[in-house]
Amino acid sequence: MAVYTSPVDQSQLELFMKDFAFVVGEKITDLRAQQNWVAVTGNKGDRLFYREAVIASAGRTWHQIAFEYPEGMKAQMDRFISDAALAVLHSENDGCDKELWSAPNRNDGAKALEGREQK
Numbered sequence: 001m002a003v004y005t006s007p008v009d010q011s012q013l014e015l016f017m018k019d020f021a022f023v024v025g026e027k028i029t030d031l032r033a034q035q036n037w038v039a040v041t042g043n044k045g046d047r048l049f050y051r052e053a054v055i056a057s058a059g060r061t062w063h064q065i066a067f068e069y070p071e072g073m074k075a076q077m078d079r080f081i082s083d084a085a086l087a088v089l090h091s092e093n094d095g096c097d098k099e100l101w102s103a104p105n106r107n108d109g110a111k112a113l114e115g116r117e118q119k
Contacts, residue, residue, distance in 0.1 A: 001084075002066040008055055016062070020053050039085065046071055050081050056092045063091045 009016070013035075021031055021040040026049065028042040036055040043049070048071055053064040065088050069077050 002064075004064050005056075005061045006064065008059055008062055010059060013055075017053075020051065020064075037089065043071070044068070048074060048077075050085070052085050052088050054088050054092065063088055 017033055017038045020038055021028070021033070023044075026042050026044045028040055030039075030041040032039045037053065039050070039052040041048070041050050047068050049066070049068045051064070051066045053062045055061075056063045065084055067077065067081055067084075
């Protein structure tokens with residue numbers, strides 16, 4: 001399982017969705033998309049996969065999940081993946097107050113040490 005975010009390039013939405021959905025060596029069994037999301041299911045050899053990406057934060061970020069698991073675990077994974085997919089669809093405003101790819105503040109370490117005795 002992978003959960004991640006990435007910046008949205010509004011000029012490349014169609015290309016992003018195509019690259020996200022179509023991966024060499026995978027057989028797609030279900031593909032669904034609208035203007036602001038894409039979801040793909042299929043198999044790769046004896047493994048199943050599910051991927052979903054949703055545009056969030058007023059069009060600034062992609063919220064993404066990806067699962068890959070053995071075919072024999074399909075029954076156990078179906079409900080979990082369904083719940084996770086729904087959560088991602090409803091995450092359009094989650095984490096939007098945070099900057100993506102921001103550099104760490106050099107003073108954070110110094111602030112953490114303030115008030116501690118030196119040995």
